[in-house]
Amino acid sequence: MKIAVFVNHVPDTEAKVKAGADGRSIDPAGVNFMLNPYDEFAVEEALRTRQALGGEVVVVSLGGDANKETLRKALAMGADKAVLLKDASARDSFGVASALADFAKEYGAEIIFGGKQSIDYEGAQVGGMVAELLGWPSVSVVVKMEIKDGTVIAEREIEGGHEIVHATLPAVVLAQKGLNEPRYPSLKGIMDAKRKPIEEKTPAPVEARVQVTALRNPPAKPPGKIVGTDASAAAELVRLLHEEAKVI
Amino acid sequence: MKILAFAEQRNGQFKKTAFETVAAAASLGGEVTALVIGGTAAAIAPQLGGYGAANVIAAEDPAVELYSATAYAKIIAETAEAAGADVVLLPASAMGKDVAPRVAVKLQAGLAADCTALTAAGGVLTASRPVYGGKGVVDVVVTTPRKVFTLRPNVFTAGAPSGAAASVERRAVSLQPSDLSSAVKEVKQSGGKKDVSEADVVVSGGRGLKGPEHFAMLEELAGLLGGAVGASRAVVDSGWRPHDEQVGQTGKTVSPSLYIAVGISGAVQHLAGMSSSKYIVAVNKDKDAPIFSVADYGIAGDAFEVLPAVTAEVKKLLGK
Numbered sequence: 001m002k003i004a005v006f007v008n009h010v011p012d013t014e015a016k017v018k019a020g021a022d023g024r025s026i027d028p029a030g031v032n033f034m035l036n037p038y039d040e041f042a043v044e045e046a047l048r049t050r051q052a053l054g055g056e057v058v059v060v061s062l063g064g065d066a067n068k069e070t071l072r073k074a075l076a077m078g079a080d081k082a083v084l085l086k087d088a089s090a091r092d093s094f095g096v097a098s099a100l101a102d103f104a105k106e107y108g109a110e111i112i113f114g115g116k117q118s119i120d121y122e123g124a125q126v127g128g129m130v131a132e133l134l135g136w137p138s139v140s141v142v143v144k145m146e147i148k149d150g151t152v153i154a155e156r157e158i159e160g161g162h163e164i165v166h167a168t169l170p171a172v173v174l175a176q177k178g179l180n181e182p183r184y185p186s187l188k189g190i191m192d193a194k195r196k197p198i199e200e201k202t203p204a205p206v207e208a209r210v211q212v213t214a215l216r217n218p219p220a221k222p223p224g225k226i227v228g229t230d231a232s233a234a235a236e237l238v239r240l241l242h243e244e245a246k247v248i
Numbered sequence: 249m250k251i252l253a254f255a256e257q258r259n260g261q262f263k264k265t266a267f268e269t270v271a272a273a274a275s276l277g278g279e280v281t282a283l284v285i286g287g288t289a290a291a292i293a294p295q296l297g298g299y300g301a302a303n304v305i306a307a308e309d310p311a312v313e314l315y316s317a318t319a320y321a322k323i324i325a326e327t328a329e330a331a332g333a334d335v336v337l338l339p340a341s342a343m344g345k346d347v348a349p350r351v352a353v354k355l356q357a358g359l360a361a362d363c364t365a366l367t368a369a370g371g372v373l374t375a376s377r378p379v380y381g382g383k384g385v386v387d388v389v390v391t392t393p394r395k396v397f398t399l400r401p402n403v404f405t406a407g408a409p410s411g412a413a414a415s416v417e418r419r420a421v422s423l424q425p426s427d428l429s430s431a432v433k434e435v436k437q438s439g440g441k442k443d444v445s446e447a448d449v450v451v452s453g454g455r456g457l458k459g460p461e462h463f464a465m466l467e468e469l470a471g472l473l474g475g476a477v478g479a480s481r482a483v484v485d486s487g488w489r490p491h492d493e494q495v496g497q498t499g500k501t502v503s504p505s506l507y508i509a510v511g512i513s514g515a516v517q518h519l520a521g522m523s524s525s526k527y528i529v530a531v532n533k534d535k536d537a538p539i540f541s542v543a544d545y546g547i548a549g550d551a552f553e554v555l556p557a558v559t560a561e562v563k564k565l566l567g568k
Binding site for chain 2: 011013014015016017019024026037038092093094097119120121122123124125126127128129131132133136137138139140141143155156157158159160161162163164165166167168171177178208209210211212213214215216217218221223224225226227228229230231232233234235237238240241242245247248
């Protein structure tokens with residue numbers, strides 16, 4: 001089976017967010033980047049799928065040279081091949097999805113894994129767009145899955161429960177935490193990953209459909225009121241919630 | 249401006265986000281058509297008139313009683329085409345987030361997802377949406393002729409319904425088997441408890457509670473306030489609480505009216521999931537815990553003493 005995994009290179013969760021000179025995107029100075037956490041579950045599920053059904057796992061990322069670090073991490077976990085769709089411009093979700101869908105077609109992917117969303121823009125758009133562009137079914141926010149007779153049987157999280165979804169292959173599966181426990185790369189994996197080539201491709205240009213006009217920090221909250229330091233403050237707290245905030 | 253608002257229903261009942269989505273559409277000004285999809289959509293469709301929908305289209309078919317990403321996307325996009333909609337609004341719920349990217353591609357439209365504000369000024373719609381775990385906010389303009397937006401639940405308020413009526417049109421659904429290539433076969437409810445992402449009050453616990461048995465205190469308070477119990481990542485990873493209660497990155501994003509964090513220090517990953525709550529209360533022994541930096545009210549004390557006292561006061565207030 002030809003298995004593709006889309007991985008994203010994102011600022012780590014501790015990163016300070018400040019707009020750069022353009023006022024629209026993050027200033028990367030002093031920011032550490034990493035493999036998008038949800039994509040780790042996707043890589044792990046791809047490796048398990050390969051183990052169960054055979055085939056190969058190719059990891060794909062769109063971005064600049066910096067994304068190679070994230071591709072190498074996925075290689076170190078055990079992916080067979082890595083492809084960088086080289087475009088350092090800030091594409092919108094559709095632009096990213098178009099490039100990934102083109103790649104999946106050219107590669108002949110039979111299943112695509114990705115994370116449920118990236119932790120930078122948090123749009124949760126790309127996976128569904130790729131599926132639609134390919135005319136494939138998709139399942140998002142997946143916490144459990146198996147492949148049976150050409151169908152992905154997946155459990156996805158919804159408000160107050162789970163949905164059991166059947167999606168016929170080829171399909172796009174978008175991972176949520178809980179799907180699996182991602183493996184740590186072994187020392188041998190890390191050494192091997194250094195030697196594996198990363199293929200570079202230039203994706204076709206796509207006209208943007210969404211424009212970010214400003215990135216700002218949310219207004220700082222005025223310091224909260226410390227009502228007290230023990231149980232005697234409970235009455236005052238409840239009074240404030242009732243009379244001032246009017247939420248009880 | 250013509251707007252199509254997708255009104256989500258499950259089990260023949262509208263989700264709260266259905267009213268929020270229709271009301272948000274009405275607040276933009278213009279002609280609002282609402283769409284309900286389901287086995288018995290027409291029965292509930294008239295309710296949407298009170299929130300500002302002039303017309304409601306009920307796409308009824310047993311095949312779409314349960315959600316299907318592929319079939320719902322087709323119906324929503326076809327309805328938008330037929331209604332000549334310039335704008336399509338959906339909730340950023342599990343369903344809306346799943347279907348919206350497909351709808352956008354079908355309509356060759358740009359999509360701004362999980363918006364917390366949407367304003368129309370001088371013919372331009374500008375959306376604001378949180379990014380980087382709530383540490384940033386971006387203003388976004390969709391540049392395609394048709395535009396799709398998903399709205400974060402609990403942020404756009406629906407208000408009380410007016411007595412206005414909507415005209416309801418029942419529309420037959422014509423689907424090929426391939427349109428159902430992704431389909432929900434079964435829904436497993438988690439024991440009827442309220443979901444953190446839908447509750448108006450969330451009482452969350454962290455490591456400071458010292459063990460799963462102490463969550464009973466939170467359940468009692470949440471029950472009194474008609475809310476849900478949430479959990480930090482640490483306690484979910486320790487197996488004290490199920491993952492569907494986790495608030496924060498790798499969990500759920502919530503925007504309740506009241507969020508009470510008990511024994512939660514407030515790591516950035518947690519703040520990412522709850523900082524857009526309207527009022528935040530923190531109860532934590534450590535007065536320097538980062539949770540106090542986002543809290544509106546705090547008690548820097550021992551949760552085991554403070555929480556029962558708060559619960560007792562709430563009981564008094566509610567006359568229980």
